[in-house]
Amino acid sequence: MALLQLERICAQYPGAAEPVLSDISLSLGPQQLLVALGPSGSGKTSLLNLIAGFVEPSAGRITLDNVPVKGPSAERGVVFQDDALLPWQDVLANVGFGLELAGVPRAQREAKAREMLALVDLAGFENRRIWQLSGGQKQRVGLARALAADPRVLLMDEPFGALDAFTREQMQELLLQVWQRSAKPVFLITHDIEEAVFLATDLILLAPNPGQIVEHLKLDFGQRYSAGESARAIKSDPRFIETREHVLERVFSQRQAIAEQRA
Amino acid sequence: MSNYQSAPATETLISPTEKKAPKPSPRIQLSTGAISVLTLAFLLATWWLVTAFEWIEPLFLPPPSAVLEKAWLLMTKGYMESTLWQHLGASLQRIGLALGFAVLTAIPVGIAIGHNRIARGIFDPLIEFYRPIPPLAYLPLIVIWCGIGEFSKVLLIYLAIFAPIAIATATGVRTVDSAKLRAAQSLGATRWQLIRHVILPSALPDILTGVRIGLGVGWSTLVAAELIAATSGLGFMVQSAAQFLVTDVVVLGILAIALIAFAMEMGLRALQRKLVPWHGQTH
Numbered sequence: 001m002a003l004l005q006l007e008r009i010c011a012q013y014p015g016a017a018e019p020v021l022s023d024i025s026l027s028l029g030p031q032q033l034l035v036a037l038g039p040s041g042s043g044k045t046s047l048l049n050l051i052a053g054f055v056e057p058s059a060g061r062i063t064l065d066n067v068p069v070k071g072p073s074a075e076r077g078v079v080f081q082d083d084a085l086l087p088w089q090d091v092l093a094n095v096g097f098g099l100e101l102a103g104v105p106r107a108q109r110e111a112k113a114r115e116m117l118a119l120v121d122l123a124g125f126e127n128r129r130i131w132q133l134s135g136g137q138k139q140r141v142g143l144a145r146a147l148a149a150d151p152r153v154l155l156m157d158e159p160f161g162a163l164d165a166f167t168r169e170q171m172q173e174l175l176l177q178v179w180q181r182s183a184k185p186v187f188l189i190t191h192d193i194e195e196a197v198f199l200a201t202d203l204i205l206l207a208p209n210p211g212q213i214v215e216h217l218k219l220d221f222g223q224r225y226s227a228g229e230s231a232r233a234i235k236s237d238p239r240f241i242e243t244r245e246h247v248l249e250r251v252f253s254q255r256q257a258i259a260e261q262r263a
Numbered sequence: 264m265s266n267y268q269s270a271p272a273t274e275t276l277i278s279p280t281e282k283k284a285p286k287p288s289p290r291i292q293l294s295t296g297a298i299s300v301l302t303l304a305f306l307l308a309t310w311w312l313v314t315a316f317e318w319i320e321p322l323f324l325p326p327p328s329a330v331l332e333k334a335w336l337l338m339t340k341g342y343m344e345s346t347l348w349q350h351l352g353a354s355l356q357r358i359g360l361a362l363g364f365a366v367l368t369a370i371p372v373g374i375a376i377g378h379n380r381i382a383r384g385i386f387d388p389l390i391e392f393y394r395p396i397p398p399l400a401y402l403p404l405i406v407i408w409c410g411i412g413e414f415s416k417v418l419l420i421y422l423a424i425f426a427p428i429a430i431a432t433a434t435g436v437r438t439v440d441s442a443k444l445r446a447a448q449s450l451g452a453t454r455w456q457l458i459r460h461v462i463l464p465s466a467l468p469d470i471l472t473g474v475r476i477g478l479g480v481g482w483s484t485l486v487a488a489e490l491i492a493a494t495s496g497l498g499f500m501v502q503s504a505a506q507f508l509v510t511d512v513v514v515l516g517i518l519a520i521a522l523i524a525f526a527m528e529m530g531l532r533a534l535q536r537k538l539v540p541w542h543g544q545t546h
Contacts, residue, residue: 054449076449084445088541
């Protein structure tokens with residue numbers, strides 16, 4: 001049974017002539033890592049904000065286990081591009097922040113936070129200050145913080161967009177490991193085609209004006225990584241390259257179509 | 264990240280090829296702090312010189328030694344029925360009370376202004392109306408309403424401190440990073456938890472800046488108010504000594520006022536470093 005469901009979602013900002021998103025339907029269940037890929041302006045951030053509950057759709061329905069989504073809540077955890085950590089707390093307190101808000105006693109939330117830090121390979125960083133961390137480490141803390149609150153689904157807003165290429169590859173592999181172990185459905189948005197193809201079990205391609213789904217691919221490269229194949233071997237596999245080029249072509253043909261439309 | 268930045272461009276400039284450039288002459292390089300100390304020493308020496316050779320009459324400028332002697336006398340015996348400590352204590356008590364009340368009320372008001380449209384509509388015009396008025400201009404009205412007791416003086420300083428703290432707090436609240444707010448919301452934060460865990464700590468650097476500004480304004484207002492209507496306090500001490508041309512007490516009082524202001528500023532800077540160590544970090 002699907003966990004998260006979007007039915008014919010439309011979104012339009014007040015005063016805007018065109019909708020940001022038009023007629024989006026999708027579902028996200030266990031064992032799924034759904035990646036929304038699209039150029040800027042395709043409404044992928046709006047889509048994530050809708051699911052997170054930061055904004056409301058102008059039409060359509062979003063449900064989590066058949067319960068309509070209303071406003072932000074701890075059952076939909078978010079990892080942000082800009083880490084959004086609290087610099088006045090150390091790493092351990094940041095990871096335990098969601099549990100603190102929920103009133104979990106200190107000893108219990110610290111134990112959980114340590115466990116999550118170990119999961120993202122940051123054991124030993126408990127007492128570091130946020131500004132002492134590198135970009136990749138901050139994103140790990142952000143991921144650990146979202147997971148510690150034990151959400152039903154994990155939403156990731158271009159989580160590796162601000163990282164350098166090397167760190168980004170490491171983080172992609174880490175995400176697959178964490179996703180495998182925590183068994184949480186993940187909804188991730190990105191504009192990096194290789195990242196999308198590598199991570200996704202489900203890849204949706206968004207086109208702008210208005211944002212709509214133009215293609216939905218089922219992929220298994222991430223699962224192959226989880227099964228033990230090396231990331232480099234997968235990414236240089238002809239099938240991987242073929243998929244990547246296909247997606248790339250779709251993005252460019254979309255662009256061209258829009259340009260012709262405007263001309 | 265700071266590791267990358269800490270390899271400054273200047274270091275790469277001092278490459279072997281640069282050695283041909285004219286070396287800086289081997290003069291003694293003084294730190295800025297040392298220069299400041301020298302300036303003060305020069306000032307003191309000049310003071311001592313002009314008084315030691317009696318180029319200026321002691322009535323106008325007493326020698327440093329006389330001021331020091333007077334300081335000892337004031338600390339032990341007192342002036343106008345109070346020792347220096349009692350005058351100092353009276354002034355500090357007034358500003359302490361006013362600051363305490365101002366912090367307790369201005370921070371919540373500032374948060375309300377920054378957070379809530381209705382609160383902004385109510386408080387903004389009130390604060391903006393009275394803030395530009397020099398406190399001494401409404402002191403007479405306060406005296407008419409509340410008499411010349413301690414309460415009037417504390418109220419006057421309170422009003423002087425309140426506005427900067429409230430305005431700085433509101434600014435801090437308005438500039439809270441919206442990603443942090445959203446992150447807390449998606450971790451389940453309620454409205455109050457947002458204020459307590461995200462908004463207040465985010466605004467703390469601004470609040471402390473407001474307190475610093477407020478204390479500066481408050482202290483000058485207090486001393487000025489004591490010049491006009493008081494029977495104790497540093498301002499009163501200076502004013503009454505001036506009436507009897509006891510210049511050394513006047514000079515001593517001014518020095519004490521300056522020292523206290525300096526100490527408060529330094530104390531708050533230290534507090535700022537301790538409470539908001541993340542401020543100014545590349546976060």
